[in-house]
Amino acid sequence: MxxxxxxxxxxxxxxxxxxxxxxxxxxxxxxxxxxxxxxxxxxxxxxxxxxxxxxxxxxxxxxxxxxxxxxxxxxxxxGDHVRHNTYFVDFPANVPDTAAFWAECVDRALGNEVTRPGVLAQLRDGVVDLLSLPGYGRYQHRYEEMLAAHEELTASPxxxxxxxxxxxxxxxxxxxxxxxxxxxxxxxxxxxxxxxxxxxxxxxxxxxxxxxxVREHRAVVNRARLRAGVPLLADTVTDVLRLACALSGGDVGLLEPTRFRAPSRPHRRALLAALDAVVAGNPAKLADVPRHREAWKRLGERLHPHEYPQWPHAAEVFAVARGEREAPSLAGHVEDLLARNDVTGAAELLATAAPGVLFRSLDRLLRTAADDGRRDAVLAAAERAAPRVSGRVVLSVRDHIANRADGSGGSRSGPRRVFVNRRGAAWVTEDTRPTLPAEARERLVALLDAETLRRLDVPERLLVDPAVLDVALPLSGRAAAAGIGTLPRGSVSPVDGDLLRFFTYWKQSAHRTDHDLSALVLDADYDAVTWLSYTALSSVEGVHSGDITNAPDGASEFIELRLGAVRGDFVVPQVHVYSGEHFEAVEESFFGFMTRDADQGGAPFEPRTVRMKSDLRGPGRIALPLAFQRDEEGRWKARWLHLYLRGEPQENRVEENVLTFAVLLRGLVERTPLTVRHLTELMTGAGARTEPWDGRTVPDEPVTFIGLERPDGLPAGSRVITPENLRDLIPA
Incomplete structure (x- = not known):
């Protein structure tokens, strides 16, 4: 341990x-x-x-x-703990034309007495299955032979x-x-x-x-506290439900149904006692039960609350779940008020009972308010409730408003809205909302910024790496994947080097699995210029390392781009599940990218050149880790996505999803997330002595440092914020 x-x-x-x-x-x-x-x-x-x-x-x-x-x-x-081989031993050199390569595979199969009859039959039908060819989709050389074909990597600054x-x-x-x-x-x-x-x-x-x-964190901690025999941390019935999910190895986020196991008697008593205490202390907490009615029914079958008459309030939870007792929810009360056009009443109720819900509902309430008087009442309720709203919600609403209609009929996010759930699944829909009045927007922005500043720990001296200013604040759980060099979704970071090389690795668990690495090039209007994949091994922009279709011992694919040769303005790397196990079913899967100088040489995978590596563990069968964008001055930047698309059950390919990728990317690129810059500007305005860090000079007194990496030699007592603990920048 x-x-x-x-x-x-x-x-x-x-x-x-x-x-x-x-x-x-x-x-x-x-x-x-x-x-x-x-x-x-x-x-x-x-x-x-x-x-x-x-x-x-x-x-x-x-x-x-x-x-x-x-x-x-x-x-x-x-990602250096596995062996990264390539189909083409000389990659990135000597990658053949796709059609010529396929023809070569057919020729080799025709030269084999065992495979010749099957290939001839396919040729007569007019379609050849590449997977049936012995020379396709399998490594043709050992890892050591591939390494021997490459010169040693030359060190670079x-x-x-x-x-x-x-x-x-x-x-x-x-x-x-x-x-x-x-x-x-x-x-x-x-x-x-x-x-x-x-x-x-x-x-x-x-x-x-x-x-x-965060309630999910509380569930994980409560599971350990239960086993350690210390009191649970629970102030809602849903806290107890999450704990029950954790004990059964289920989803504490309550997004996926949990197959509840029969708990031990001590655990059963602890869960029922916690439920009883919550409801006894505040019977209104029963209103949370209908949100997860089916989960409560299944849990009741395991807990047998009727066997424990000493906890009658716990039994009420399951009576509500079965519909034997009414427990009107707060959401129901709010909807009744809005149905009667009582926007002011809805805002007042939420301000008292659920200030966080009020803030999440402000856009709807302000749009529903039919006149300035009612909008003023909604904003007044928000001002009174603000001190009781979490800092993350305050910043989330600020982020939302910054990307909302600007009051003149335009929208920063365009005519379509992009939604991303807690697990990184994304979808797009048209934005049909009316604009918010400019005066209401300005008053709300002022409220949100003042409330954020009130909570910020403003340092006397603030040292900031300019490269961190465009890093998005991590306001959601799947804002960034686990790995190294990853940044929250929406962040923008510079990319240096002549060559950009993507890589993916996967190892199947039980079934033959084919993951395909691809890269789509789009122009400034989000129209496709070209792509690189197993169906397009080479282009003006770069080359693909070759298709591997089975990974019992692990497999890798690479794409190398010459950034100076890219004809478009966007490069979108992606990983498709062509067949077999999805990202959460394989034993291991990850994606990353490297940058190199043109004359560095080296093997296809060189850990010193890896800029980012992240695990691929998400829903859907298409992963979009990040995109690369060329700015007006010709410099390339990475824009972090961390998205998963549903895709098709089988045979996902880049060329069949170009429109989907383009629409999604447009919505994300034209959206401006709330970044570190926002908080540093608030601190500076509040009196912090802010200095840009030059990458070399170390201060001689303690500072608050915000940057991509911790400098060597910072004085004792300094506070350091880097991507590893960027969450600490979010005020309470």
Missing amino acids: VHTLERLLVRHTLRLPAQPAAGGAGTQGAAAARQFDVALMSVGFKLSAELFAALSSYDAKTVTALAARTLTTVRELV GDRVTLLHLGGTLHDEAAALYLALAGSRTPLGEEHLADLAVLAQHHADGPQPEAIP
């Missing part, structure tokens, strides 16, 4: 915990630290000066063991160097990470929720965050 916690810390914080003191330090420890540093540089990492000094004081055996564990973790972070820093003791670091994840003000993705569950096993009965505002 110690090694598991250490691995979590490296993945989440890029920090190595301080090791227990041991004898035999000195030159042996320093020599081992230097060897560790050299090994890290081969995969794009490096020890910070402070960490190197600390490791040099340890004995060589301790450093060597730590190095072995850490190298395993960082290699997995960048542009290669990625990610610093590892020194942390505190393992216990202190793990406790701090637990508090950060459990108390996060924005929902964690599924991977980070699983990490929280591991940490909660050790810390659920110790110090806790001041609040656990």
Whole structure:
């Protein structure tokens, strides 16, 4: 378990915990630290000066063991823990024309006595199945042979160097990470929720965050608290339902139905006692039950509340679920008021009972209000309720309003709206909403900004890396996938280098699985220019590494683009499930990209050149991790998407979804997310002494630093915000 916690810390914080003191330090420890540093540089990492000094004081055996564990973790972070082979051994050189390659595969099959009859029969029918050809879709050489065909990578100043820093003791670091994840003000993705569950096993009965505002986090913590025998954290009946889902290994987000297991008697008693306490304290909480009526019915069959008369209020929950007792919901009251055109009454009710719901409903209420007087009443209710609304909701509404109709009939997001749910599934629909009056918009924006500023911890000195200003604030759980170098959805970051190389890797679990890497090139009007895929192996822009159609031992595909040769303004890499297991069913799948100088050489996969690698774990059968856009000055930037489309059950291909991709991309590109720039400008306006960081000069006094990576040598007492803990920037 110690090694598991250490691995979590490296993945989440890029920090190595301080090791227990041991004898035999000195030159042996320093020599081992230097060897560790050299090994890290081969995969794009490096020890910070402070960490190197600390490791040099340890004995060589301790450093060597730590190095072995850490190298395993960082290699997995960048995707270097697997072997990346290519179909074409010389890729990116000598990639053939697609039609010529297919003809060669047919010729080879005709030359084989075993396969000749079948191919001839297909030719007579006029259609040849590529998968039936022995030379198609399978590696034709060993991994070692592929490596031998490539020169060694030449070092470049542009290669990625990610610093590892020194942390505190393992216990202190793990406790701090637990508090950060459990108390996060924005929902964690599924991977980070699983990490929280591991940490909660050790810390659920110790110090806790001041609040656990996200209900999914509370469910994970409650599962650990239940097993540790400490009181549960539950103030709604839905908290108990989420805990029951967690105990059964189900979805604590309540998006997917859970197959409830029969809980042990102690767990059954704990769940019923918690329900009884919630309802006894506030019977109005029963109004939450109808939202998940079917889940409550199924849970009741496992809990048998009638066997526990000492908790009568718990039985009321299941009576409501079965329809034997009425429990009018707040939403029902609001809808009744709106049906009677009582917008002011609806706003007042929500301001008192559910201020967060009021803020999420402001657009609708302001549109429904028929005159300035009622709009003023809605905004007045919002102003009174604002102090009781979470910071994430305040910023989410600010983000929504910034992309809303501008009062002159135009819309920043165009005539279509893009929706993205909590799991990254996306869809598009027409925007038929009327515009909001300019005066109402301005008053609401002023309210939201004032409320955000009131809660911000404004530092005396703020040091900001300009590259982080266009990073979107992580206001949703699936805003960014797990991995390295990933940024929240909507973020924009610069891309340097002559060559841009995408890669995907997958390993099937039980069935033959074919994932296809493709890249679509669009012009400024979002019309298709060309694409690269297994059906188009080469173009002016670049080349594809070849189609692999079976991955029992894992498989990789690559696309390399020469950025100077791209004829369009957008490049949209994507991964399609052509056949077999989807992204959540395979044993492993991930996507990433590398950048290189034109003369660097190297193997198809070089960890030092990896800029981003993210797991592919989402709904649907088409993944859109990010897109690349050329700006007006000709510079390329990455625009982060983290989206999944439903696609077809089989045979998804880039050329059949061009229109869908174009419409979706247009909606996202023309939308302006709320970014780090918004908060830094508020801080500056409130008196923070803000300075841009030049990438070299380290301040001599503690600062608040916001950037893409933690600089080496920041003074003790500095507060550091990077993508790994960007959620900490969201005010409470």
